[in-house]
Amino acid sequence: MGRSSVTQHRVLDLTSRGGCCVRIAIYVRISDDASGVGRGVGRQRQDCLKLAEARGWTVVEVLEDNDLSAAGKLLRPGFERLLDLIVVGHIDGVVAWTWDRLERNRHDSLRLIDAGQRAGALIALVRGVDIDMSTPAGRLSADVLASVARHEIELKSDRQRRANAQLAAEGKKVGGRRSFGFNNDMTHRPDEADAVRWAYDQLLTQQSQGLIAHAWNSQGLLTPHGRRDGSPGHWRSDTLTRCLRKPMYAGLHTYKGQITGAAMWEPIVDEDTWRAAQAILGDPMRRTKRHPKALLHDVALCGTCNRPVTGGIAHLSRPNRIYRCRTQWHIGRKAEPIELLIVGTILDRLARRDAPDLLADCNRPHVPDALAEARRLRIRIDELADAYAVGKVTLSQMERATASMVHHLKQAERTMADATRVRLLAPLVHTNDVHGTWNLMPINEQRRVIGALLSIRILSTGPGMKKFDPASVEISWRQSATADGP
Numbered sequence: 001m002g003r004s005s006v007t008q009h010r011v012l013d014l015t016s017r018g019g020c021c022v023r024i025a026i027y028v029r030i031s032d033d034a035s036g037v038g039r040g041v042g043r044q045r046q047d048c049l050k051l052a053e054a055r056g057w058t059v060v061e062v063l064e065d066n067d068l069s070a071a072g073k074l075l076r077p078g079f080e081r082l083l084d085l086i087v088v089g090h091i092d093g094v095v096a097w098t099w100d101r102l103e104r105n106r107h108d109s110l111r112l113i114d115a116g117q118r119a120g121a122l123i124a125l126v127r128g129v130d131i132d133m134s135t136p137a138g139r140l141s142a143d144v145l146a147s148v149a150r151h152e153i154e155l156k157s158d159r160q161r162r163a164n165a166q167l168a169a170e171g172k173k174v175g176g177r178r179s180f181g182f183n184n185d186m187t188h189r190p191d192e193a194d195a196v197r198w199a200y201d202q203l204l205t206q207q208s209q210g211l212i213a214h215a216w217n218s219q220g221l222l223t224p225h226g227r228r229d230g231s232p233g234h235w236r237s238d239t240l241t242r243c244l245r246k247p248m249y250a251g252l253h254t255y256k257g258q259i260t261g262a263a264m265w266e267p268i269v270d271e272d273t274w275r276a277a278q279a280i281l282g283d284p285m286r287r288t289k290r291h292p293k294a295l296l297h298d299v300a301l302c303g304t305c306n307r308p309v310t311g312g313i314a315h316l317s318r319p320n321r322i323y324r325c326r327t328q329w330h331i332g333r334k335a336e337p338i339e340l341l342i343v344g345t346i347l348d349r350l351a352r353r354d355a356p357d358l359l360a361d362c363n364r365p366h367v368p369d370a371l372a373e374a375r376r377l378r379i380r381i382d383e384l385a386d387a388y389a390v391g392k393v394t395l396s397q398m399e400r401a402t403a404s405m406v407h408h409l410k411q412a413e414r415t416m417a418d419a420t421r422v423r424l425l426a427p428l429v430h431t432n433d434v435h436g437t438w439n440l441m442p443i444n445e446q447r448r449v450i451g452a453l454l455s456i457r458i459l460s461t462g463p464g465m466k467k468f469d470p471a472s473v474e475i476s477w478r479q480s481a482t483a484d485g486p
């Protein structure tokens, strides 16, 4: 049988390739073959050897893969080696039993054809046509095969895209690995779901992400997928933040990074809790730093470019703590006099008899109202997009209306964030010893108090160190902090 298939084979014109000097590799692979023909590797190898012998080719290597159980997912070491041999020019061609022994998916097929074309290799099949990529006719066949392969990959990814869009429209999860708190089928994992609920509660009572991460780790609640090297993954404040930002916990569905509506699964926390937490997670003052930074780092702005300043050290006659512009050398000013001025301003205000007004003003925005307003606006924006989709409103009408609603939505969300100021300021307002309470506060909390009450611009005083002039620091009370004037 093997002999007859070899003799019937269309023989390559090898005069240009020097006959016996053609070096080839034989590639054999077991796979689940419905016909049962060619199932045995031994049989495939024998037929391939006969073909090579009949052509007078030198067999450099016999490569073998067994991917019966791999369902096309695992790397094929033999196939990868084959591509390497072709690319580096150690072989002139490949002999295989049939084309489907060589390719397992269209992607592999494309890689083989690309490698073969670049090296001008030949592919000879016991059952099938020869493709000699050193000839125009061979390259044409390879091009056709490659086009077909590419076309099939495109069709497949298009099918996948449409299937994903369909899942999204139905409020089902689109692919991906399981998230903390959920099983793969989006049912809850009770212990993790409890931990998620607890984490949102902690966040809303001003606990830092670092402390929440630490609590999860010490209870043995680790990240669901571990690290790349297979070791268990401990939570850090950044991974925890990413986790708690996921809309899926509020039962919200996303597609391509956008919230698309209610999901099919049971939420772990209600949407209001989740929204309020996002206002806190999005608060740049809350970004935890490993080391305490200078008091006004990221809090005050450069008077020239209005970007947040950074704390640093300048070496003059001796090292001086300074604040400087982050991006350019707009300013470089001694830190201590500025800090004394700012802390003095804040503590004076907090020591005044009308200090509780700072809280009264923060209390005024009614959080439940703001949440309801935000929800109403989000629904309205969705409705508008739908109306545009079916042609009920024009693009410019939709854009105009959406812009104003997004503006109001941001205001409502800011109101929710303002509510957190109450918790921040309360201990300073309800004390007889403002200075003592302030001095006991961790520097990160002091920074947040300053950021909540004041906006500060540090102006340039030109080159050289000068006597400190308080007018060179522009201080204004934030709108909701003014009450009846500081």
Ligand SMILES: [Zn+2]
Binding pocket: 302, 303, 304, 305, 306, 307, 325, 326, 327, 328, 330, 331
């Ligand atoms: Zn600047």
